[in-house]
Amino acid sequence: MKEEKFLMSMLVKNEAGVLTRVSGLFARRGFNIDSLSVGETLDPKISRITITATGDDYVKEQIRLQLEKLHDVIIVKNMDMKNTVMRELMLIKVNVPQGKRIEILEATTIFRAKVVDLTPDSLTLEVTGDTNKCNAFLEYMVPFGVVELCRTGLTAIGRGKDLLLGEQEANSEE
Amino acid sequence: MRITGAEIVMKVLLENGVDTIFGYPGGTVLHIYDEIYKYSDKIRHVTTSHEQGASHAADGYARATGKTGVVFATSGPGATNLVTGIATAYLDSTPLVAITGNVATPFIGRDSFQEVDICGVTMPVTKHNFMVKDVNKLADTLREAFVIARAGRPGPVLVDIPKDIQIATAEYEMCSTQPSKKGHNNGVKAFETALEIIRQSRKPFIYAGGGVVSSDASKELELFAEMIDAPIGTSMMGISGVSYDNKRYLGMTGMHGKFCSTKAMAESDLIIAVGTRFSDRATGNKVKFVDGKKVLHIDIDPAEIGKNIPVYVALVGDVKEVLQKLIDKLPDMERPEWEKTVEEIKNCPDSHLEMDKSRLNPQSIIETVNKLVPSDTVIATDVGQHQMWVAQYYKFRKPRTLLTSGGLGTMGFGMGAAIGAALGTGKRSVLFTSDGCFHMNMNELATIANNNIPVLIVVMNNNALGMVRQWQTIFFGKRYSNTSLNRNTNYVKLADAFDIKAKRITEMGELEDAVKEALKENRPYLLEAVISPDERVLPMIPPNGTIKDIILK
Numbered sequence: 001m002k003e004e005k006f007l008m009s010m011l012v013k014n015e016a017g018v019l020t021r022v023s024g025l026f027a028r029r030g031f032n033i034d035s036l037s038v039g040e041t042l043d044p045k046i047s048r049i050t051i052t053a054t055g056d057d058y059v060k061e062q063i064r065l066q067l068e069k070l071h072d073v074i075i076v077k078n079m080d081m082k083n084t085v086m087r088e089l090m091l092i093k094v095n096v097p098q099g100k101r102i103e104i105l106e107a108t109t110i111f112r113a114k115v116v117d118l119t120p121d122s123l124t125l126e127v128t129g130d131t132n133k134c135n136a137f138l139e140y141m142v143p144f145g146v147v148e149l150c151r152t153g154l155t156a157i158g159r160g161k162d163l164l165l166g167e168q169e170a171n172s173e174e
Numbered sequence: 175m176r177i178t179g180a181e182i183v184m185k186v187l188l189e190n191g192v193d194t195i196f197g198y199p200g201g202t203v204l205h206i207y208d209e210i211y212k213y214s215d216k217i218r219h220v221t222t223s224h225e226q227g228a229s230h231a232a233d234g235y236a237r238a239t240g241k242t243g244v245v246f247a248t249s250g251p252g253a254t255n256l257v258t259g260i261a262t263a264y265l266d267s268t269p270l271v272a273i274t275g276n277v278a279t280p281f282i283g284r285d286s287f288q289e290v291d292i293c294g295v296t297m298p299v300t301k302h303n304f305m306v307k308d309v310n311k312l313a314d315t316l317r318e319a320f321v322i323a324r325a326g327r328p329g330p331v332l333v334d335i336p337k338d339i340q341i342a343t344a345e346y347e348m349c350s351t352q353p354s355k356k357g358h359n360n361g362v363k364a365f366e367t368a369l370e371i372i373r374q375s376r377k378p379f380i381y382a383g384g385g386v387v388s389s390d391a392s393k394e395l396e397l398f399a400e401m402i403d404a405p406i407g408t409s410m411m412g413i414s415g416v417s418y419d420n421k422r423y424l425g426m427t428g429m430h431g432k433f434c435s436t437k438a439m440a441e442s443d444l445i446i447a448v449g450t451r452f453s454d455r456a457t458g459n460k461v462k463f464v465d466g467k468k469v470l471h472i473d474i475d476p477a478e479i480g481k482n483i484p485v486y487v488a489l490v491g492d493v494k495e496v497l498q499k500l501i502d503k504l505p506d507m508e509r510p511e512w513e514k515t516v517e518e519i520k521n522c523p524d525s526h527l528e529m530d531k532s533r534l535n536p537q538s539i540i541e542t543v544n545k546l547v548p549s550d551t552v553i554a555t556d557v558g559q560h561q562m563w564v565a566q567y568y569k570f571r572k573p574r575t576l577l578t579s580g581g582l583g584t585m586g587f588g589m590g591a592a593i594g595a596a597l598g599t600g601k602r603s604v605l606f607t608s609d610g611c612f613h614m615n616m617n618e619l620a621t622i623a624n625n626n627i628p629v630l631i632v633v634m635n636n637n638a639l640g641m642v643r644q645w646q647t648i649f650f651g652k653r654y655s656n657t658s659l660n661r662n663t664n665y666v667k668l669a670d671a672f673d674i675k676a677k678r679i680t681e682m683g684e685l686e687d688a689v690k691e692a693l694k695e696n697r698p699y700l701l702e703a704v705i706s707p708d709e710r711v712l713p714m715i716p717p718n719g720t721i722k723d724i725i726l727k
Contacts, residue, residue, distance in 0.1 A: 016305075021297060028298050058480070065477035071302035071322060 001056030005034065007081055007156055009164055010067060011074040014040060014047040018072045022049060025070065031055060031063055035088070035153030046074065048164070050155045077164055079156055086156040090134045091116070092141055093124045093148040104144060111137045122147070130154075175347070179309045180205035180340040183273065184213045186316040189350055192244050194218045194235060194597055196228040198255075200248020201288060202275030205340040210246075220597065220625060222590070223617035225252050229259020230590025230615070231597075233268050237577045238552045238595035238603075240390070242269040242323050249276045250288030253334075254295060258584060260330045261299040265581025266411060267388060269328035271319050272296075278338035279307055292334050301329035309342040317351045327475040328388060358476070358490040367487040369503055371444055371468050377512045378404040379442035381427065384411030384580065385449015385473060391494035392573045395448060396420055398497050403509045404446070405516045407435035409456045410565050411580040412449070418569035424520060428456035430562040430711050433724065434525035438516050440721040446470045449493040452482040453581070454717070462720045472496050524726055527712055534682050536563040536634055539703050542689050543604060543632060544568050552577060552595035552603040556588040556611030559640035562711040564606050586614030592629045593621055602628040602696060609635040609659060619672040622698045630692050631700045633665060638707040647710070648725070658707070665702040676700035 012018045034052045067076045117124035127137045199207045222228040225247045232243030253274040263270040277286040293303045319331040399422045407427040416423045425432030457463040468486040479488040489496045529537040549571040555561040555578045579587040592605035643657040669676035679688045692699040714725045
């Protein structure tokens with residue numbers, strides 16, 4: 001079966017150890033996490049986790065089913081990547097002496113990135129976008145001398161009426 | 175009513191109808207044990223020699239009775255000693271609530287004396303676990319633990335209660351909680367497809383697992399088989415789910431399954447898997463296992479569908495309910511041709527392997543006990559050759575009469591399980607074990623003796639770790655690395671030291687009288703039966719093999 005990147009969103013109870021339960025499940029079933037981001041929702045008792053991973057359809061479905069068995073997991077959804085807004089945030093610190101920054105600032109404008117810190121020796125840039133955009137920006141910056149990099153991992157939300165806690169599909173047995 | 179956390183524990187146990195608990199006291203459960211003392215007229219506490227024994231006893235109690243097993247241990251080593259028992263229950267889906275003490279909340283995270291993060295340790299082997307940090311949440315957390323242990327696919331839940339939470343007081347109000355029956359929505363289409371492939375099949379085979387036993391679906395399963403005119407095989411966990419006397423029952427399938435059962439399964443065109451998860455020990459080569467067949471999978475756990483075997487259609491739900499729904503919709507069917515084929519397979523000599531009866535042998539030992547105990551006697555086993563022999567030769571007729579560690583394969587499980595079963599049923603239980611397994615948890619002889627628990631312990635002594643040795647014989651050129659034990663343990667003297675009657679036999683001629691003697695009084699007994707280290711478990715399908723690779727001699 002074909003391996004591909006997939007994206008999973010879930011709502012979990014905001015309790016101690018939930019993240020360990022979720023990430024531990026991936027580890028013990030032998031599935032890798034590519035990125036993970038987590039934060040509180042409107043309801044402080046509930047957190048939302050976004051995970052990207054790589055695998056075939058079997059892995060994708062098994063992970064969802066296994067996650068659903070966790071007591072603290074409220075809902076898990078394999079997101080349709082075509083109908084989902086996905087963003088990550090990246091901070092890049094570049095060591096560039098004064099006077100050599102024009103090109104970088106140009107790229108910053110083109111990528112709609114931001115300068116968030118400036119010292120005589122370094123520039124720190126913030127860029128937000130999907131993974132491809134962040135990668136492209138990073139690739140461009142590497143030759144200038146990237147000294148530090150942080151990425152938040154992807155977070156995602158369905159478009160329009162596509163809600164995580166949407167109406168359950170109506171499909172009765174008899 | 176304002177009471178302490180420790181007393182709340184007792185109250186919630188009573189809410190859940192718990193009358194027997196297993197455990198071992200210690201520093202961080204002193205307050206709970208003080209309540210156990212005060213509540214001793216309502217709840218019987220059985221102290222074992224070791225927490226592992228207590229966890230297996232609670233597990234065995236649950237398997238034999240269908241109730242939830244409860245085990246207590248103190249923090250640190252007490253808690254970690256439970257882990258094997260919890261994992262055993264997890265792999266075999268037994269409802270178990272483990273309650274551990276922990277150091278007081280201000281001491282947590284400081285590597286205090288006997289502190290261990292037992293929630294972290296047991297995370298992969300529990301359905302869920304809790305650390306209670308607020309006494310006001312204690313009662314509800316414990317109630318939830320009981321609900322989770324039973325809901326859907328059963329399993330173990332651990333509740334860790336720091337010492338200060340046991341001492342603190344909270345308002346308590348009695349309340350009874352029942353697991354909400356979460357209905358599964360299979361959709362009309364899946365159901366129709368299932369009915370359709372059953373109708374279309376020329377050679378259906380019912381493959382029943384432990385889910386049939388745990389959902390008490392034996393009656394439905396036998397009726398279902400009758401209606402669709404299909405033979406039944408079981409996984410090891412499914413044994414006792416179908417009576418041996420049912421003429422459709424072919425026995426256990428898989429690596430050491432009966433030839434006729436594995437063969438009929440291989441010949442079938444539709445496998446109807448009921449409450450089973452297609453363990454590698456049951457399937458062998460997973461690709462060839464389903465080659466040219468359709469699979470209808472009925473299981474309560476949606477995550478089992480397609481996990482090990484691709485299925486044609488699945489019905490998720492309690493197997494008892496799903497079977498009943500199918501029974502309601504299906505007409506009576508007849509498949510005389512398939513019946514004839516199955517009959518032929520059943521009657522072929524390979525389906526009736528016999529051991530060498532000229533010497534004292536496992537088959538005769540098992541059959542003799544089988545003949546002399548009532549059919550509702552609970553049989554516990556340890557793990558290895560003797561376990562397979564029991565699975566092959568003992569004729570189980572009542573559900574919940576075989577307690578065996580199927581998933582985890584825990585040597586030492588049987589002693590605790592037999593204790594739990596005898597206490598749960600109020601009747602004698604039998605433990606078939608081996609010299610290797612016996613040594614793992616023989617400390618529980620003390621528990622059996624002290625409480626005068628009627629357990630007949632049959633030690634099949636081959637002076638070896640038989641199963642591993644068998645693999646060394648077949649796959650490792652008879653290089654018997656560390657499997658020839660030759661321990662010279664004097665079992666009779668050992669039992670005597672615990673004040674348990676015992677006898678050693680070495681000849682066929684002694685067997686029947688010895689078993690009769692062992693069963694004479696309703697009290698513990700140890701029977702050591704010396705067998706050859708060269709007895710093998712046959713048939714055997716090598717790992718990842720198929721019926722074509724079966725070893726019969």
